[in-house]
Amino acid sequence: KGIIQGYYPSWVSYNHNLKDLNPNLNVVHMSFAKMDLSYDSIESIVGSPLLFKSLIGLEYIGLNEYFNDAMNLRKARPDIIMLLSLGGETYHPSSFDSALNAVEKIANLVDELGFDGIDVDYEPNGSFDGLNDKEKADFFVQYVTKLREYMCDDKLISISQSSNGALSCIGFNDPKKICMDDEAPYNSKYFNKPDVKKELLRAAQMASAGGAIYLMNNLKDMIDMVFVQTFNYTNSTDSTVMKELYDSYAYYGKKYDYVIIMGFTLMFPSTPFNPNDKMLVKSIGDFVKTENKLNKRADGFGLWSLSSDNAAHNEQLAIEYFV
Template sequence: MKKYLSVYGKILSSKTKLYNFLKTSTATGLLLLTVLSSCKKTGNEKFQSDSQSANSKVNLAVLETNPNVSLTKPITIGYYPSWTEGWLNEDGKSPFTTLPTTVTHVFLAFGKPNLKYVKGSYNITTANTGLECYSSPDGGLMLKRAVGILKQRGISVILSLGGETYWRTQENFDNINYQQIKDLVDDIGFAGIDWDFEPNGSFSESGNAVNVARLTKYITESRKLMPKSAGYIIATAPAGAGALGGLNNDDTASPFAYSKRNTVTGESDSYLYSATDGTKSISLFGFSATGAMIPVIKAAGDKLDIIAYQAYNTGAAPNRKLMYDSYAYYANTYGFKLAHGTHVPNEPWGPYFEHTPQFEADLAKYIHDGGSQKRAGKNDGIMIWNLSLLSAKGTNYTGITYLNVANKVLNGQTTSAALASAFDYAGQSPTIPTTPTNPTPPANPTNPSTGGCGIAAYNATKAYPTVGTKVFYNRKIYKNKWYVNPNQVPEAEQWGPWEFVQNCTN
């Protein structure tokens, strides 16, 4: 719960002891504390509550208490695609449950925003929830067990809602039952939810008035049912350039306002719309999604615990730290944590930027030191898409390895030491998924290694960079519509990179 005190207000010394007692007491105490905190010095200086307009919040000093202990250390978040998880063994081990504790939070991807769930049913079939793991009528019991194992090991699992696929139909925008989302969170033991809001499958329209209002509502309504005081985490994963000032959404008070773009970058507007140029960073101010999160943060920033912005698929700009600093400016006012989103090579768009292990280490050091907004010690961190990906750059780095490096640096190791011990998981042995499937009993889909119809079998360990490459999978032929990363399995995503060509029975 956040409590706001007027910057100009002053707690009278005679009330200090009572104030300190109530500060650590119950909800009733918090209410009284709010009253005490609003004492006037003059008739013109009054307490400003968190129900006032967002613009007034910049004049407030924020005191935050959040009982979720997972946010009291540097955060390292990894997306875990539910379709890469198989069944649990009798001993409870799977690639999911053996994730090392160098990962502090997992975004389990993806649930439908308009998911249907009956409390106590444990029916998490894809048709009902969108999740693509343990897909049987009572598969929720297995997921509850898996999430419980990770929780016992100190890893918080957060249900990620939406993603690129599930925001492509109108019913997902408006037919949202927040109570059923909460019921699923409570039954499975999720730590909270992540609103991965990509309207119509991208961020290009995320900053228009309709979508700003939608995301604001999703955050606000879910927070009402899942309060901070009860330990629930509410996160969102917006565009990386979402807090930089843009043409459509701007904040003139921010040091990263659109009008200050040339000063901030030291560059002219010649490359403002040259997102594929790897020598200039001003293009970060030129995206349609630039500034999209500014109005959302002003309206509902105090209700968020984490903003894990997607600082990938944002062109070739070399100065990625601008994205951290721009979000950090607002984090200092509204109190949420930050996780800078990175991507196991290759990024699907382009790729124009490579997240190397050295980049990951250097970025973690910058965040550890607090950046230009002086956030050292605020427990910001790194997010990655995704934990099960294997680097396409000829290394054996996975998303898990990248987060291991980041975690070490965020907790004080030097970048060189962290890189040298990238595969040291402190005695833990993660199971790296290499051929993910979405099994349903009694057997997995067939995927003969010999291929079929003269087409080579799909290989989950390799990338498919050439558009139009055909593969054989599950007695069918598919071809890729764009660059395909390892582990992007045909049939796993309704709107994914693979296009059905024909059935193949020989």
């Protein structure tokens, strides 16, 4: 049927119980923590909120409530896969070295929380700009590789990428081939075809295009899941390109054996990939489920972000439409 995933960032309003999340959710990405976090113990962090905020980055007033809620979810829903989410727009590291030096502590924190693994959101400048910088890409590969070395074999690693990250970039010269893959179906030759969708072509011309290709081809089977963040393409005029965006990532998912989650945003009212558009969600859902059946996979549907007072769309309806 496919996995259903949801982000629960630290900045959403604390006004509910996590244990009451939709029963169809399989995976929850918990908070955004810095990739270079430092701590002595959970007790010391919870007892020092200001220290917690500066070192890990949780923008939370009720830190004790946040952790209590996470632990209650762990007890109430042992079936849910809980991942500690690192990086992203707010939580990029202060330096590469500080992040690499923090890996062992991060692995320990996952164990101490009783979580099932890590998600790393690749937004090196605190945005989707600069994704195709080789120095930053090499750091990300090194960082995730080191995480894999310190994590127990039964722990999962997810990476979060931009919507067009698996489309070969055609909008600028790429002599190092960091954002191109001639063997992939959505390569530069594909975009020379006259019948290519206009909005898909535009996605391949964006600066973020191909930003996941180098990472996936180097990390290979070290990762278990890729969350595709479609909210970097909120100005698209053709929602049907979501199928091709999924298909571009599914090629790597099948090649390296990891799950692809197509993300919808609940936060932007004018998104073309509207999670409350029943026909769109069902269309994408049916496409993904058909591919799952044909290829014995578990690709699925994701939401950013859960349980926020600022959400422009209804998360329960979105999940219902996919199911």
